[in-house]
Amino acid sequence: MDRLSAHDRYVACLLAGAAGDALGGVVEFMTLAQIHRAFGPGGITQYSMDDDRIGRITDDTQMTLYTAAAVLDAEAAAPGSFERMEPNVGRELSSAYLHWLNSQGIATSVTLLGGRALRLRAIDALNHERAPGTTCLNALAARIGLEADPIQNDRKGCGGVMRVAPIGLLAAGLADAPRVAFVWGQRAAAITHGHPTGYLAAGATAVIIAELASGRSLHEAVATALTLLRSTPGHEETTAALEQALAAAMDGAPSARVLESLGAGWVAEEALAMAVYCALVSSTLEAGIVLAANHSGDSDSTAAVAGQFLGLLYGLESVPSRWLDALECRSTITDLALQLAEVVAAR
Ligand SMILES: [Mg+2]
Structure with missing residues (x-):
């Protein structure tokens, strides 16, 4: 992948993920029938039917940006190798997520690190409470x-x-990128989620991102994730969900019915499987994100992760301008994606 195209795909990954988050965030707590009643048979395809068409990002994108800040700061302290970063990454991630906790109006007595995560705290649009996950709040508090x-x-x-996703983006280009993404994806998730599926599915997500960022197909990326999962204790639920997503992708035309057969996305393995399914079966980025947002479950998370996969596959040109133009924090998201791409390009 050439340098320019890598930058374009990194920006597309985080912006399309945020667009999916904002789209799905409107209907997160609605059933598919309620979505159809409100938005018509095509479901939700734009952020709002009102005059105010702002795409409001939710906790998914907020926390993704804090992850990006953490890994960039860890990399800056020990440039060139994830191994050398290793002593710092866990502390940076913990500190960044506690900065996010502060942004939700909850104080911590832990002394936090400065750097990029602290600078995110100064951005007004990131300091909103957007239905944050209770496990994230409770575990961090x-x-x-x-x-x-x-x-x-x-x-x-x-x-x-x-x-x-930023962990996969930063790992791409390392000789051992899939393993590094797998380990650090798990470590980042295990700060809040202690069930093996909660962190293994996150590790698998980071692997898929790293593989897509390295130019592999989605089928290849999922195969790499499955290989790493199968050698890890407690992998069974995540492996089964990914295998079900691959089988579902062979089950006729893309549909909400098949998507909902994979679950609702509130739990880790289902969110990953649903995002994989949507990205596999859709012939355009827009169709994949719309599919991922229109179901009875955790629409913002499934559409965010599907958008991240699709952004890497299709690039920025494929992200509809009506989504980009109205997206909250567009410049912050773009800036962090470019910084991640710069690190990888300089390797
Ligand atoms: Mg959310």
């Missing part, structure tokens, strides 16, 4: 330091899956 071990709980919501 309970933290007493940056060095603490992975959280001990049994939560497997999709709060890890929806925020780890």
Whole structure:
């Protein structure tokens, strides 16, 4: 992949993910029947029917940006290799997510790091409460330091899956990119989600992002994730969900019916499987994100992750301008994506 096209795809990954998040966020708590009553048989395809057409990003994109800030700061402290970053990444991620917790109006007694995550706190549009996940809030509020071990709980919501794309983006280009993405995707999720599926599905998501960012097809990327999963204890639910997504993609035309057969997306493995299905079966980025937002479950998370996959596959030109033009935090998202692309291009 040439340098310019890599930058374009990185920006597309995070912007299309945010657009999916904003689109799905409007209908997150609606059934498919309610969505059809409100928006017609085609479902939701634009952020709002009102005059105010702002695409409001939710906690999914907020936390993704804090992940990007954390890994960029860790990389800046030890440039050139993820191995050298390793002592810092966990602390940077913990600190960044606690900055996010502060942005939700919840104080922490932990002393936080500065850098990019602190600078995100100064951006007004990022300081909104947009139906944040309770596991993320509770797990972070309970933290007493940056060095603490992975959280001990049994939560497997999709709060890890929806925020780890920047880890895959930063890992791309390393000799051992899939393994690095897998390990750090898990570590990032395990800060809040202690059930193996909660963090393994996040590791798999980061692997798929890293593989797509390296120019592989989605089928190849999923195959790499499955290989890594199968050698890891506790992988069964995540593996089964991904295999079900691959089978569903062979099951006739893309449809909400088949999508909903994979679940509702509130839990990690279902959100990942639904995003994979939507990205596999759709012939355009727009169709894939619309499919991923229009179902009875966690529409913003499934559409965000599908958008991240599709952005890497199709590039920025394929993201509808009506979504880009009205998207909150567009310049911040673009800037962080470009910084990630710069790191990878300089390797
Ligand atoms: Mg959300």
